[in-house]
Amino acid sequence: MSAAPEQGEGALTVPPPPAASGALLQVRDLVKHFPITRGILFQHKVGAVQAVDGVSFDVKRGETLGLVGETGCGKSTTARLVMRLLEATSGEVRFDGRDITRLKGSKLKEVRREMQMIFQDPYSSLNPRKTIGSIIGEPFAIHGLEKEQGARKKAVQELMETVGLNPEHYNRYPHEFSGGQRQRIGVARALALKPKLLIADEPVSALDVSIQAQVLNLLRDLQREFGLALIFIAHDLSVVRHMCDRVAVMYLGRVVELGTGDDLYGAPRHPYTGALLSAVPVADPARHRAERHLLTGDVPSPANPPSACRFHTRCPKAQERCSVEDPPLEDKGTGTLTACHFPLSGEEIAAIGVGRPR
Amino acid sequence: MSAAEALLRVEDLKVEFPTEDGLVHAVDGITYQVQAGKTLGIVGESGSGKTVSSLTTLGLTRRQGARISGRILFGGRDLVTLPEDELRAVRGNEIAMIFQDPLSALHPLYKVGKQLVEAVLAHRDVSKAKARARAIELLGLVGIPDPAKRVDAYPHEFSGGMRQRAMIAMALANEPKLLIADEPTTALDVTVQAQILALMERLQRELGMAILIITHDLGVVAEMADDIAVMYAGRIVETGSADSIFAKPQHPYTWGLLRSIPRLDSPRDEELVPILGTPPSLINPPTGCHFHPRCPYAQPDHARIDPQLVPVADEPSHFVACLLETEVRRRLWAELGAGGTPEAALAEAGLAHGETPARPAEGQPPLPGAGR
Numbered sequence: 001m002s003a004a005p006e007q008g009e010g011a012l013t014v015p016p017p018p019a020a021s022g023a024l025l026q027v028r029d030l031v032k033h034f035p036i037t038r039g040i041l042f043q044h045k046v047g048a049v050q051a052v053d054g055v056s057f058d059v060k061r062g063e064t065l066g067l068v069g070e071t072g073c074g075k076s077t078t079a080r081l082v083m084r085l086l087e088a089t090s091g092e093v094r095f096d097g098r099d100i101t102r103l104k105g106s107k108l109k110e111v112r113r114e115m116q117m118i119f120q121d122p123y124s125s126l127n128p129r130k131t132i133g134s135i136i137g138e139p140f141a142i143h144g145l146e147k148e149q150g151a152r153k154k155a156v157q158e159l160m161e162t163v164g165l166n167p168e169h170y171n172r173y174p175h176e177f178s179g180g181q182r183q184r185i186g187v188a189r190a191l192a193l194k195p196k197l198l199i200a201d202e203p204v205s206a207l208d209v210s211i212q213a214q215v216l217n218l219l220r221d222l223q224r225e226f227g228l229a230l231i232f233i234a235h236d237l238s239v240v241r242h243m244c245d246r247v248a249v250m251y252l253g254r255v256v257e258l259g260t261g262d263d264l265y266g267a268p269r270h271p272y273t274g275a276l277l278s279a280v281p282v283a284d285p286a287r288h289r290a291e292r293h294l295l296t297g298d299v300p301s302p303a304n305p306p307s308a309c310r311f312h313t314r315c316p317k318a319q320e321r322c323s324v325e326d327p328p329l330e331d332k333g334t335g336t337l338t339a340c341h342f343p344l345s346g347e348e349i350a351a352i353g354v355g356r357p358r
Numbered sequence: 359m360s361a362a363e364a365l366l367r368v369e370d371l372k373v374e375f376p377t378e379d380g381l382v383h384a385v386d387g388i389t390y391q392v393q394a395g396k397t398l399g400i401v402g403e404s405g406s407g408k409t410v411s412s413l414t415t416l417g418l419t420r421r422q423g424a425r426i427s428g429r430i431l432f433g434g435r436d437l438v439t440l441p442e443d444e445l446r447a448v449r450g451n452e453i454a455m456i457f458q459d460p461l462s463a464l465h466p467l468y469k470v471g472k473q474l475v476e477a478v479l480a481h482r483d484v485s486k487a488k489a490r491a492r493a494i495e496l497l498g499l500v501g502i503p504d505p506a507k508r509v510d511a512y513p514h515e516f517s518g519g520m521r522q523r524a525m526i527a528m529a530l531a532n533e534p535k536l537l538i539a540d541e542p543t544t545a546l547d548v549t550v551q552a553q554i555l556a557l558m559e560r561l562q563r564e565l566g567m568a569i570l571i572i573t574h575d576l577g578v579v580a581e582m583a584d585d586i587a588v589m590y591a592g593r594i595v596e597t598g599s600a601d602s603i604f605a606k607p608q609h610p611y612t613w614g615l616l617r618s619i620p621r622l623d624s625p626r627d628e629e630l631v632p633i634l635g636t637p638p639s640l641i642n643p644p645t646g647c648h649f650h651p652r653c654p655y656a657q658p659d660h661a662r663i664d665p666q667l668v669p670v671a672d673e674p675s676h677f678v679a680c681l682l683e684t685e686v687r688r689r690l691w692a693e694l695g696a697g698g699t700p701e702a703a704l705a706e707a708g709l710a711h712g713e714t715p716a717r718p719a720e721g722q723p724p725l726p727g728a729g730r
Contacts, residue, residue, distance in 0.1 A: 070547035070548065070549065070550075071518075071547050178636040180636065181636075208403040208404055208574065208637065209403060209574055209575075209576075209615055209618060209619060210403060210614060210615065210618055210632065210633035210637075211632070211633075211636070212618065212619070212632075213618035213619070213630035213631065213632035213633070214632040214634075216620075216630055217629070217630055217632060235547065235548065236548075237548065237622065238619065238620045238621055238622050239620055241620065241622060241626060242620035242626065242630070261626060262626065265622065275549055276548060276549060277622065278552075279548045279549045279551065279552035280548055280577065280622055281551075281552075281555070281575065281577030281578050281580060281581045282577055282580065282581075282621065282622060282623060283576035283577045283580045283604065283616065283619065283621060284580055284604055284621075284623070285580045285581075285600045285601050285604055286601065286604070286605070294549075294552055294553055294556060295549045295552075295553070296553075298517040298518075298519055298520070298550065299517075299547075
């Protein structure tokens, strides 16, 4: 996969008019606060879980953007906001130059044809009482396409073949398939309407190691074949590095670092990215890293996030400024966008000692 | 392998569960040992029998009507035949276990401290006040801040990482000689995982206990284990020191595992080589070598002959159960380890495609046929 062109990244700080940008998807200052309410008859709001709090990024046509972060960082909520499965509290999502944040009814349905989602759990995301044929054919039914029975069956069987399933299994039920094959069914369903954007939310984390590679290779092949843009959400940093052109690291509802995979993994500037990379166990006993940069404590609650830079409570480099002044997401001179007052120095990056090829 | 110093020695262990669909051969004759103060990592996928074998060590499969044969030797006793009341004195005392999901392993209605006190009182004849003091000491030992206050918290007030720490504290209550950790970090985030692994290493150093760690994550075993056993479909297919397993892996399944995961330190455009097909059914495991239906290098007679775990030439403590010749395996891995595909490796080793190539496996009939 070739490295993504850089010109779109400046767009993050100053959004250009949509027509001028090559981005397929533009997300600007997206916010989602889930209210916390008390009371039975008269509910009143006592607070908010700030699941996503001001997230901006672009996805260009045909590129893969990775979203990484730990549990509760808002990566899945971001995906659901983009898909309009959740209503944003504020902010804007533009798809193909068009603001889709407040679309309703038939116009929303039209846009949803263009973007599809693959879910984490291949067991609960397929209706156990429907045949594979009708599961994969459902997008056609919803959008009133391929109405003639024979044509729909043919289209579904072509899709099954594309994702490496045996088309003869058209009439089987989900329980007859293994986890990896079920995930292929989910991929076939997502491809049915020839979307421009595919969102994969932890697509392999429920699968066995030997099966993961099958699904990852499938996604990569399909993306190349159909020129799909892909948002790939995962907590596994190695998998994200393997799959993605650009990567956004999220922490407590915000993007803390965004850059090309090579830059971000080779020279992480944000201390959180550095800590994540340092924590990944490497499958090689000979490369035992001398010193781990262990973070202390746990991720704070998104209902009551720390002030200013949200990482300052766990950050080894935090100073007083970090708790009063919010660091903007900006270029620190390496092409990577980093939201940090005191980014990692070259020496500190070298001490992490991962991300470079053997 | 010197059997004399082994803390735990499992010999030809078989565990079978009768079910409506037939007999499930969960563990099919495995032998391994754990040395005092050392760490053994058991690696395998779901259904490879790695959890069942360790549950059996603690007698936790007895109630499920399992048919168990073989021996599990620990401190001069055979845990397979030990009466339940004597086994109870071992469980949680000399051998302790921590589980994957710390939320479901802690009782939600009791305070963490009370559960720790219970673990202490189960094996020690001490006063409640002393047991409580021990509980606080244990919470401090595993790095829970402000243990004197936290001892009165409920499990839901703890985060995932803190719950796993509490589980470890409970396991350590009676200073076990052996700690069995079944996927101890799988449910945790990567930064918390690093904390828990570091904690286990520190405790091992300080308390001198042996650890049996069960995981599917090759990265975790590479960091933790002295020795590794790779399991597939109820059998150990390869075992040896961690260094030798990663530097000179011998079994095609181990190769498959190593080549199918992306690594942070491998070139980014390196193709992943998946293991084709799906894990077999344990009711009707494949004949001969259990891995042959998915093995790109299988030869016709591999479906008939049962491979034995034999020492690798020049490496007396490295064992492999593979029917390929040593020289062929060496050439195959030379090609694979350098980033080659299985096809290229086959050509390099001058090996013909077996009659059961795994190629059609991607579209092969699903589960019912997968076991063959």
